[in-house]
Amino acid sequence: MSPSISELRAKTQPESVTGRVNSEHWTADLYLRRVSPYLTRILLPTRITPNGVTYLMILTGISISFAFSLPGVIGVLLALFLSQLQMLFDCVDGEIARWRERFSPAGIFLDKVGHYFAEALIPIAIGLRIMEEGGDYFLPFLGALLATLIVINKGLNDAVHVARAFSGLERLADKKATINRSLLSRVRSFANILPIHRAYHSVEMTLIFSLAYFFGWLEEALLVLVIASPVVTLGHIVSILSSNRLKMSS
Numbered sequence: 001m002s003p004s005i006s007e008l009r010a011k012t013q014p015e016s017v018t019g020r021v022n023s024e025h026w027t028a029d030l031y032l033r034r035v036s037p038y039l040t041r042i043l044l045p046t047r048i049t050p051n052g053v054t055y056l057m058i059l060t061g062i063s064i065s066f067a068f069s070l071p072g073v074i075g076v077l078l079a080l081f082l083s084q085l086q087m088l089f090d091c092v093d094g095e096i097a098r099w100r101e102r103f104s105p106a107g108i109f110l111d112k113v114g115h116y117f118a119e120a121l122i123p124i125a126i127g128l129r130i131m132e133e134g135g136d137y138f139l140p141f142l143g144a145l146l147a148t149l150i151v152i153n154k155g156l157n158d159a160v161h162v163a164r165a166f167s168g169l170e171r172l173a174d175k176k177a178t179i180n181r182s183l184l185s186r187v188r189s190f191a192n193i194l195p196i197h198r199a200y201h202s203v204e205m206t207l208i209f210s211l212a213y214f215f216g217w218l219e220e221a222l223l224v225l226v227i228a229s230p231v232v233t234l235g236h237i238v239s240i241l242s243s244n245r246l247k248m249s250s
Contacts, residue, residue, distance in 0.1 A: 002045060003099070008037040012095035027087050027203055036091035043096060050097035054110040057089035061118025061202060065125035068209065071133075076210050083206035086118060116154060118202040120147040123222065126209050130219050139219065142226050149229040150200045156236050160245050172245060197232045199225060 003011075013033055018024060025032075043053065060082050067079035090111070097103055127143020164172055198204050205225075212221035240246065 002041055005037050005041065008040055008095065008099065012037065012040065012098045014098075017094065017098075025087055025090075025201070025203065027084070028091055032084075032088055032091050036088060036095060039088065040092050040095040040099070043092065044099065048096075050093045050100070050102055051104065051107050051110060053089055053093035053096060054107055054114065057086055057093060058110065058114035058117060060086040060089055061114050062121060064118055064202060064206060065121035068122065068125040068129055073213075076213050079206050080210050083203045086114075087203060090114075112158065115202065116151060119154065119200060119205065120151050122202060122205050122209070123147050123150070123225070126218065126222055130222065135219055139222065142222060146222070146226045146229055149226075149233055153197075153200060153229070153233045153236055156233075156240060160240055163246060167248065169248070196228055197236065200229070200232070 018029070018033060028036075064079050064082045064086065067075050067082055069075065070078065093107065093111070097107060123143040123146040124140065125143070127140040127146075130139045131137060161172060164170075199208060208221055208225070209218065212218045
């Protein structure tokens with residue numbers, strides 16, 4: 001018999017998952033975790049594996065950029081839908097894994113790959129779209145530049161885990177890091193109030209570019225994200241180096 005929704009929530013959405021600071025997206029907190037058990041319940045009787053759902057997440061994320069390449073409003077609306085579907089699959093793959101108790105490093109790897117592809121391809125697609133609609137020829141270059149900085153910024157978090165592993169430190173808990181200097185603490189608090197860094201996630205980028213399209217500010221939105229990205233990346237590096245995440249245990 002298929003499990004009830006309450007049974008699924010109890011086992012697949014524990015506090016250790018829903019309470020994560022850095023790994024749980026706000027859309028999951030707000031509404032997707034309310035919807036995901038219903039899709040999980042549908043997929044559980046099938047032969048699809050958790051990694052199979054992750055592959056669906058990867059394909060959906062990549063499809064966002066292809067949707068943005070379509071002319072007119074249809075492509076923008078499709079991109080909005082796909083960005084939400086990507087995050088829904090991102091919830092479901094973990095829920096199936098926890099229900100079946102089937103975990104693998106490959107699943108974590110594929111999840112990372114999916115987000116890297118989705119978030120890097122979106123600005124490239126936007127740059128090409130603006131050029132095709134009469135924009136300047138250098139806009140695809142700006143899209144590619146933004147994609148590169150997004151990948152670097154995302155890689156910083158993974159580099160922390162690599163550095164800790166190579167140094168023999170235990171796995172980093174998903175909780176707020178402690179900042180050692182009061183000034184940097186205030187800067188970090190300001191960043192939490194105005195979370196510009198979140199604009200480079202696939203959901204937020206899709207929302208920003210979609211709204212910009214409807215207001216006729218698509219090129220301006222791309223330029224703002226490109227200009228802000230070096231500041232965000234530098235701030236991320238400073239935040240990591242000033243935190244306790246790379247400190248050896250005393």
